[in-house]
Amino acid sequence: MDVLFHSVRELVERAENEGKLISEIMIEQEMLISGRTREEIFSQMDRNLVVMEEAVERGLRGVQSVTGLTGGDAVLIQKYIASGKSLAGDLLLDAVSKAVATNEVNAAMGTICATPTAGSAGVVPGTLFAVKNKLNPTREQMVRYLFTSGAFGFVVANNASISGAEGGCQAEVGSASAMAAAAIVEMAGGTPQQCAEGFAITLKNMLGLVCDPVAGLVEVPCVKRNAMGASNSLVAADMALAGVTSRIPCDEVIGAMYRIGQAMSPNLKETARGGLAATPTGKAITHAIFDGGDLKSLLKSRAANN
Amino acid sequence: MKFTSVFDIIGPVMIGPSSSHTAGAARIGRVARDLFGRQPKWVKIYLYGSFAETYRGHGTDVALIGGLLDYDTDDERIKTAFQEAQAANLQFEFFPETANKEHPNTARLVMGDDENEMSVEGISIGGGKIEISEVNGFKLRLTGGMPAILVVHDDRAGCIANVANCLAMHNVNIGHMEVSRIERGLTALMVIEVDQNIDKRIIDQISYIPHITKVSKINN
Numbered sequence: 001m002d003v004l005f006h007s008v009r010e011l012v013e014r015a016e017n018e019g020k021l022i023s024e025i026m027i028e029q030e031m032l033i034s035g036r037t038r039e040e041i042f043s044q045m046d047r048n049l050v051v052m053e054e055a056v057e058r059g060l061r062g063v064q065s066v067t068g069l070t071g072g073d074a075v076l077i078q079k080y081i082a083s084g085k086s087l088a089g090d091l092l093l094d095a096v097s098k099a100v101a102t103n104e105v106n107a108a109m110g111t112i113c114a115t116p117t118a119g120s121a122g123v124v125p126g127t128l129f130a131v132k133n134k135l136n137p138t139r140e141q142m143v144r145y146l147f148t149s150g151a152f153g154f155v156v157a158n159n160a161s162i163s164g165a166e167g168g169c170q171a172e173v174g175s176a177s178a179m180a181a182a183a184i185v186e187m188a189g190g191t192p193q194q195c196a197e198g199f200a201i202t203l204k205n206m207l208g209l210v211c212d213p214v215a216g217l218v219e220v221p222c223v224k225r226n227a228m229g230a231s232n233s234l235v236a237a238d239m240a241l242a243g244v245t246s247r248i249p250c251d252e253v254i255g256a257m258y259r260i261g262q263a264m265s266p267n268l269k270e271t272a273r274g275g276l277a278a279t280p281t282g283k284a285i286t287h288a289i290f291d292g293g294d295l296k297s298l299l300k301s302r303a304a305n306n
Numbered sequence: 307m308k309f310t311s312v313f314d315i316i317g318p319v320m321i322g323p324s325s326s327h328t329a330g331a332a333r334i335g336r337v338a339r340d341l342f343g344r345q346p347k348w349v350k351i352y353l354y355g356s357f358a359e360t361y362r363g364h365g366t367d368v369a370l371i372g373g374l375l376d377y378d379t380d381d382e383r384i385k386t387a388f389q390e391a392q393a394a395n396l397q398f399e400f401f402p403e404t405a406n407k408e409h410p411n412t413a414r415l416v417m418g419d420d421e422n423e424m425s426v427e428g429i430s431i432g433g434g435k436i437e438i439s440e441v442n443g444f445k446l447r448l449t450g451g452m453p454a455i456l457v458v459h460d461d462r463a464g465c466i467a468n469v470a471n472c473l474a475m476h477n478v479n480i481g482h483m484e485v486s487r488i489e490r491g492l493t494a495l496m497v498i499e500v501d502q503n504i505d506k507r508i509i510d511q512i513s514y515i516p517h518i519t520k521v522s523k524i525n526n
Contacts, residue, residue, distance in 0.1 A: 270356045
């Protein structure tokens with residue numbers, strides 16, 4: 001199949017040579033491979049944006065997962081922001097809470113848009129709806145945010161992996177965070193090359209991230225990892241916009257991510273056999289959920305001991 | 307390229323919590339139903355790798371059953387698919403396996419009713435994308451992203467040409483095609499990806515061609 005770009009280098013070169021945004025190249029490629037019109041493609045992405053918006057709103061109202069393991073943290077963070085005591089800054093924490101909101105809805109088997117996966121679905125919308133308050137984008141710019149994220153995700157998916165079972169959490173939350181960083185840079189008026197720098201800086205800092213979900217559920221540590229991923233994206237985007245560059249080029253970082261994923265033990269790739277899943281508490285939670293234990297009193301006693 | 311569309315990356319819209327374990331599983335179930343041609347009465351589902359380890363927490367089990375009931379990835383009924391299956395008279399059993407498969411997220415569905423039995427093996431490659439890796443013992447690669455037909459036939463000269471001619475007569479363009487056989491001269495399988503959904507009339511016509519034993523289709 002003929003595509004406009006296989007690598008980030010090709011993507012950036014094309015955008016710069018033609019004086020276009022990264023999102024525009026992604027839209028043109030989608031038109032090329034699907035044979036659909038720009039309007040059709042735009043409106044499908046707009047529908048995804050609506051799903052993301054609804055998930056954030058639902059999470060901010062407060063949800064609980066089926067197991068009771070996660071839920072309610074997005075609300076706590078919003079209350080904390082409102083108290084005016086935030087140290088990291090309101091915009092950053094707003095992104096964090098909205099990323100958490102999305103993943104709490106996901107854990108509750110609610111409707112979300114996989115970005116690029118369900119376990120990592122919070123980062124892109126979380127950062128988008130936080131940055132929105134600062135940059136006041138048009139609806140079109142918000143939809144373009146998703147196309148820019150998608151363009152970088154497309155390269156990762158085809159040259160490395162976006163699956164935790166295949167490449168660890170670096171492939172999921174790592175990819176999502178780097179995709180979001182690139183999209184923030186474009187929305188803030190950065191160049192295509194700066195988008196790539198933001199992407200590379202983020203992904204470099206997420207390398208080696210293991211996928212070790214407690215009890216095999218997309219809850220612990222997935223929800224909070226989306227929060228940390230979102231903050232990573234914002235910091236890296238700011239660095240890229242400040243003119244900081246990555247010493248290792250984007251495509252080479254993606255290659256490193258792929259090889260690290262291959263080298264990782266299967267115990268650390270979504271099997272719930274290693275990492276946090278294999279801690280005494282992780283095992284106790286698994287036992288409580290699947291073998292008829294009492295999760296509520298377990299969580300209560302762990303909280304009391306901390 | 308495994309991923310061709312931006313909507314493979316930003317999407318699908320789905321019921322949580324896992325694109326590979328929930329949305330991918332729903333799609334495997336749905337394609338299996340399409341290949342079987344109707345809702346089976348019973349199904350035995352064998353799970354491998356990460357699917358076997360974590361299927362309960364990820365809703366992989368309810369999603370596979372939801373897919374067999376023809377639900378899409380964002381259908382709210384996935385959550386209550388077990389109860390829905392009972393109402394729809396679909397019996398199911400799960401078997402977590404320890405054998406290593408080529409891909410860590412693999413499910414093998416053996417299903418049937420009073421008339422027929424079929425086995426379909428699917429893998430979930432991430433982000434909700436799937437591939438069908440085996441049908442009735444035949445190895446194949448089918449993405450489920452394109453409409454396709456599967457033709458089981460005797461391994462005889464002319465069979466492939468006759469099917470291709472029939473499609474050409476109806477102006478159906480073939481995008482990708484592969485043929486595999488278990489043993490020379492016995493049974494073979496054609497997997498044909500096409501550009502548009504094929505209506506039942508054409509499927510019937512193909513099934514009348516000599517040496518053709520079964521034709522199934524996947525719509526998209």
